[in-house]
Amino acid sequence: MSAYGEFETIMCEERLLVEGLTAMGYRAEVHADGDALVGYHGDVRHEKAHVIIRRAQLDSASNDIGFARGADGRFRALLSEYDRSIGYNDQWLGKVHQHYKERQTLAVAKSKGYIFRGKEVIQTPNGPQIRLQFVAR
């Protein structure tokens, strides 16, 4: 090994976020200027998001889940306390980040000319890890 790095994933690319959510089974809406989230009563909330999973795809008492792009370009999740309590919690957000990072890594590797050698999913006590291998030309 000649170098090693650990990185905290920052979600900045809308396309990759949407692709990741799609892989998780959601049909995410994209709103360039943001759209209001809707609560479980059908009430329009004051929070706006640029990528939205509508509540119809979630639990019957769920609110919309949104991802709002901040001034720094980073997407941040907007989740109600109720939805966090029924499983759309940090663990679920971790999966969103994991799907995003897998796609981001593959996209970067392709654009930079690295050769993809394979994917392996490793089961750990804390959840599955994704291992991607590449070689440099």
Next chain:
Amino acid sequence: MQQKTITVVIDQNGNSSVDLEGFAGQGCDKVLKDFQGDDRARVQRKKAAFYTKTGDSRDQHLKSGQ
């Protein structure tokens, strides 16, 4: 010639580690940067192979935010 391999492990929280093998010299930095993308660096470490060309065998630990 040793093959230059890159192994990316993405944990259950979506955070990643990037392991480079077979690289030497400044090429490591570019490859790490490619795979870092927009992400925040938590740990970066260069190992012996990196220093082959510079003659410095020290490990280097960097903990930095962006």
